[in-house]
Amino acid sequence: MYVGTVSVFTWNKPSQDTFQTVTMKLIPRRATGASWSCLTLAFLLVLCCCHIVSILGQKSESALTVVENTEEDDGVVGDEEEEVAVDEDGGDLEVVQPTEEWQTLKPGQAVPAGSHVRLNLQTGQREVRLGEEKLKYWTQEHREKEEIQSLFNPDELKQALKKMKEDLNPVTKDTDQQDSVASRFRPIEELKRDLAQLDLQVETDVQIMRRLLDQFNSSNSTTEQKLSILQELEYLVHQVDNAQTLCSMGGLQLVLDGLNSSDFRLQENSAFVLGSAVSSNPAVQVKVVESGALQTLLTILATTQPLRVKKKVLFAVASLLRNFPYAQRHFLSHGGLQVLSELFRADGGGVLRTRIVTMLYDMISEKELISQAGLDPMLDASHEERVRQYARVSLQGELLEKGWCSLVPQLLESTEHDYREKALRALLAMAPVCSDQYRSDSSLLGSLHSLKHQYQEMIQSEMILGEESGYFVEIVDLIDALQVKMK
Incomplete structure (x- = not known):
């Protein structure tokens, strides 16, 4: 009976972080019977299962930790990402801010949710970059803002949440604002006393x-x-x-x-x-x-x-x-x-x-x-x-x-x-x-005629010079209206 090749992936020590392939080849033996071949195959399958269970039971010192991104609540986690809780006892976590380029992750580093993580089989290192959704809207402005702060301390986060609650309380905020304004001004009675000492007098x-x-x-x-x-x-x-x-x-x-x-x-x-x-x-x-x-x-x-x-x-x-x-x-x-x-x-x-x-x-x-x-x-x-x-x-x-x-x-x-x-x-x-x-005042009739002719010439002169002539046009309109009344 001919038995084929079986490949088993093994994970070496956490420091190496790489997969190796163990190949076992079943050599055909014509001298043995069918019962021996079945026994050999069963033994090899049991051996593979034990090896896989031992691998899964090990805890890597450089396990990848994913933290919640507070700025992107709608981040989508891909197939290659895992979301775990942050252990507050572990102290400060160094959060790597992904970019559009692949970058290598070091042991103990965390990445925001929605990041794209892969394992480089050639180098044995984990690499991270922005997820597909974030990559669409990634701009230089976002890079500059997110590069400012790369470490989050649990105490700092608690203080920030406390401040947010205080800002959301309008009563406390208004009271503090009134106290702040009142502290910058002095009562009128106190001012009067001070001015009285300076021989000055406040009068209504x-x-x-x-x-x-x-x-x-x-x-x-x-x-x-x-x-x-x-x-x-x-x-x-x-x-x-x-x-x-x-x-x-x-x-x-x-x-x-x-x-x-x-x-x-x-x-x-x-x-x-x-x-x-x-x-x-x-x-x-x-x-x-x-x-x-x-x-x-x-x-x-x-x-x-x-x-x-x-x-x-x-x-x-x-x-x-x-x-x-x-x-x-x-x-x-x-x-x-x-x-x-x-x-x-x-x-x-x-x-x-x-x-x-x-x-x-x-x-x-x-x-x-x-x-x-x-x-x-x-x-x-x-x-x-x-x-x-x-x-x-x-x-x-x-x-x-x-x-x-x-x-x-x-x-x-x-x-x-x-x-x-x-x-x-x-x-x-x-x-x-x-x-x-x-109508019977000849002097008035002559004045109106003369003034109208004078202002019409002034309007034409200003139009030639490109100046505004609205005021003189208004005077001509008044003369015209008065002449209509006199008819």
Whole structure:
């Protein structure tokens, strides 16, 4: 009987880490019988099984250890990989970070899950590289980040997990943040005590205004000191609450006394404080009108005063009348338009004329806006009251009666583009009551024709130079709109 060749793989010592092949050849023997051949074959099979069992029972000192990769939870372990637990008693584990190239593993080294490990039969060494899935997304940035840390200590991992739990606790985090912010600032009472020791004093706006009023009313205060006090008050009353507090302290009477002063500097600064206090402040506007300040302001405008005083007084009047129909009615009933018309005729430079025309345009425009908004049925009762109050202000009728239809066109003679623009806007706003006089005013017709031709040439010149001409185009549009109204 002929018996073939049997190959058995053996694993030498762990230091060699290589497979060897033991080949046993069964030699045919014709002299023996079938029973001897079967006995020999059974003996050889038993011998092979014992050798294999002894190999599997041995523990390699360089056994490969696989650790869980915390950065890749979805890593796929290949057929050649084995996942085992990390023995914490073993101390620090050196984790090899695989790359796209094969690298040799040393005894005691661990690799992340998902790595590709093979046994090199030629060298007897274990080699590792990135798995197929990771290899697709491997970049230089990942290499640099993963090369920074190659050793993981169990204590360090525990500290990191503890810190993560603390960061996830919002209550503790917010409390610590508040404590950190509070530690950087000191209580106001403590600051006051420290400043008191330095002979410094912390004052609120109310305390400052009280101190300024006391100094202003002091008999020892000079004119220069009073001027300085008024400048400080003007800065403070821009805030709505401060302006109302100043009135409740009696500061309004102080401002009125300054308006009635014989020193034009005190008049100028007092009017400046008054105008700033009433700007967009209805509560102060009411108190100022009830105090009779409007009559005082009109008196100053009607008398001979320096230009700088009249400019500040006009500012105060315009601020008082803006969005306040009650004050506008008092202005008209006390001959305000007559005072402004005389001031308009007396002003040769055009500075006061421009301010007057702008104020009249604002009054006309806000009344029209209120009337148009009154068509909305969803508005509240307070708006209806405002519409009713504006209806009692007969501004355009007063403008026609006081001759403003012929006064405003005179501002077109100015060489300033801004003055002309404001005059054109006012003329358009007054067109419903002044259109008949516009048509009969040959001077106005000639001015409009001349200005239109002038601005059209300027637009063409700027277009040739490649400059913006939007402002001049707007002026031409105003002229065209006014000419349409006059037809």
